[in-house]
Amino acid sequence: MESVDARRLTGPNVLMDPPGSIIDISCSKQESDAILPxxxxxxxxxxxxxxxxxSSLCYRPLNGGLSLAFSAPIDVLYAATAVNEWAFDVCLAELAGAPLPDYEQTLADIRSAADEESNAALLALQAAATQRGVTLLWDDDRVSLGMGGTSRTFEARELPAPESLDLGVFTDVPVAFVTGTNGKTTTARLARHIAMAAGHTPGLSSTDWIAVGDEIIDRGDWSGPGGARAVLRHNKVDIAILETARGGLLRRGLGVDHADVAVITNIAEDHLGDFGSRNLDELLDIKWVVSRAVRTSGTLVLNADDKLLVEKAQQYDGRITWFSLDEKNETVEKHTAAGGIAFVAQGHDLARIEHRAKQSICRDDEIPITLGGAARHNVGNALAAAALCDALGLSLDCIATGLRGVSQDANPGRCNVYTLPHCRVLVDFAHNPHALQALFDVAEALPAKRRILAFGQAGDRTDEQIRELAASAWAIGLDHVIVSELEKYARGREPGEVYRLIKESLLHEGAQPGQIEHYMLETESLDAALARATDDDLVIMLALAEADAIRKTLAAQSVANR
Structure with a gap:
């Protein structure tokens, strides 16, 4: 029994809506039952x-542990975390029959820390904003009121008195969360382009960058609450599209407590084994947090092809728009028959259905990132983005224009195809079983004389998962496989261990030893694949550790740039 992590929760999270403190405990079920009281x-x-x-208390039983949390004033969350750590120390001592920590001294220390941390001006501004229905965003250094054009930001220790402000001038912009295991970045990027096609200046926070309109203003992983605040505080933004990843939801919660739309693209295996998301049900609970932030007048957009989401939606009382690659999907048919809205693929057509009345949007082969419709997962992402933007009130004409205008350059690392003088190269960031299978489906659908795969796998996958991925890859009809070591992603594995598992699986599936190579770097694997490729071959390149270098190399060799 041990503490895994204790931290602040700054927004709506998997346990509760208000801010507070959480401590994660690794323990058995028996120990959990003893710890809780x-x-x-x-x-x-x-x-x-x-x-x-x-303050309110809550807990979350987990596979292999327990999360314990309580709400607290936003200006004393570090002190609240000290309370949580002390309480667990008390549990350890009581259960072991050891002396308890000195209570009076601990109380004095925490009270002193809380006094130093406290910010009465922040609490006063929070109370006034809540009373007037004004959005207040806060972090350690800054506090802001309103969103977009009306947003105003103050230093956290130099806050104005509420009575000195005209709180009536602060307004919100439409807000959309996009989460899920796969497809959330592409869906958010598509929605951004649709919003621009409609004449808006969208703000996008994502795993790759923050963008305002057509300008990228910061690069890096901004899929947590910090990225959301940066977008919502930008004065040019009039629509906010906030990619919301598992890590940020677990560690801090949402960056803002309300949204007009939330999209959950799918729930699939990724990061399983991490504390708090050791199985799909726990992962679903994390992603489902965004649904609680949707306003009563808002819309939750869900994937009707995902059985977990279909089942979970039965607990949701608000408005849902479904999307599906199958026009005959049972959930979609029941929903639209009852007057609901769905976005579906009908052959090559993307369509909006309401009360069973169909409105065509565009063909999938008009959307560049679908590769003529071969990339079915990107057709699904286009449907999700269309549903999101429809829920925000954007027209179908603008949705079609936006989807048609997204080239692979606007979606780097996601199903990009480079045509070189002697072959084509399919590049993707896919790194979990669900995403890899989608990529393999694309590779199988693209015409090619031979298919050469260059890939690696992170060490935190199980032996069986690594073997299954290798088998799935071989099943698409590969002629050669080049395995990258991915030292950066070894995650406890010995050098060569992942390669050995992949090679064993490939040999079991019928590959010959001469069809398998091994290199340390992804760039070396790419060079080897390109050297082996001949006319009309397809190289499938999974780019993780050296994605930028690989894209630059391929862009320089592409016939489109000659």
């Missing part, structure tokens, strides 16, 4: 003596 009693005692009388 002990922790509850300790926390209630300390909160009472600190005067935090409005």
């Amino acid at each position: 002990c922790w509850t009693a300790a926390v209630r005692r300390m909160l009472g003596d600190l005067g935090w009388t409005t």
Whole structure:
């Protein structure tokens, strides 16, 4: 039994809506049953003596552990985390029959820390904003009111008195969350382009960058609450599209507590084994947080081809728009028959259906990133983006224009095809079983004389998962496989261990030893694949550790740039 992590929760999260503190405990079910009442009693005692009388307590049983949390004022969350850590120490001592920590000294220390951390001006501004229905965003350094053009940001320790402000001038912009295991980045990028086609200046926070309109203003992983705040505070933004990843949801929660639309693209195996997301049900609970932020007048957009989402949606009372690659999907048919809205693929047509009345949007082969319709997962992402933008009130004409205008250059690392003088290269960031299978389906659909795969796998996959991925790859009809070591993603594996598992699986599936190569770097694997490729071959390149270098190399050799 041990503490995995204790931290602040700054927004709606998997356990509760208000900010607070959480501690993750790795323990058995028996230990969990003993910890919970002990922790509850300790926390209630300390909160009472600190005067935090409005705090609520909650917990989340997990596979292999327990998460314990309580709400707290936003200006004392570091002190709240100290309370959580102390309460767990009390549990350890009580269960072991050891001396308890000195309560009076601990209380004095935490009270002193809370006094130093406290910010009465922040609480006053928060109360006034809540009363007037004004959005307040805060972090350690800055506090802002409103969104987009009306947003105004202050230093956290130099806040104005509420009565000195005209709170009526602060308004919101439409907000959309996009989450899911795969497709969320592409869906968010598509929605951004649709919004621009409609004449808006969208703000996008994502795993790759923050963009405002057609300008990228910062690069890096901004799929957490920090990226959301940066977008919502930008004065040029009039629509916010916020990619929302698992890590940010687990560690901090949402960056803003309300949205007009939330999209969940799918729930599939990724990061399983990490504390708090060790199975698909736990992962679903994390992603489902965005549904709680949707306004009563808003829309939740869900994938009708995902059985977990279809089942979970039965618990949701708000408005849902479904999307599906199957026009005969049972969930879609029932939903539209009852007057609901769905976005579906009908042959090569993307269509909006309401009350069973169909409106065509465009053909899938008019959308560049679908590769003529071969990339079915990107057809699904286009449907999700269309549903999102429809829920925001954008016209189908603008949706069609936006989808047609997204080239692979606007979606780097996601199903990109480079035509070289002697072969074509399909490049993707795919890194989990669901995404890899989608990529293999694309590779199988694209015409080619031979198919050469260059890829690697992270070490945190199980042996069986690694073997299954190799077998799935071989099944599409590969002629040669080049395995990259991915030292950066070894994650506890010995050098060559992942390669050995892949090679064993490939040999079992019928590959010959001469059809398998091994290199340390992805760039070396690419060079080897290109050297082996001849006219009309397709090279399938999975780019993780050296994605930027690979894209630059291929762009320089592409016939489109000659």
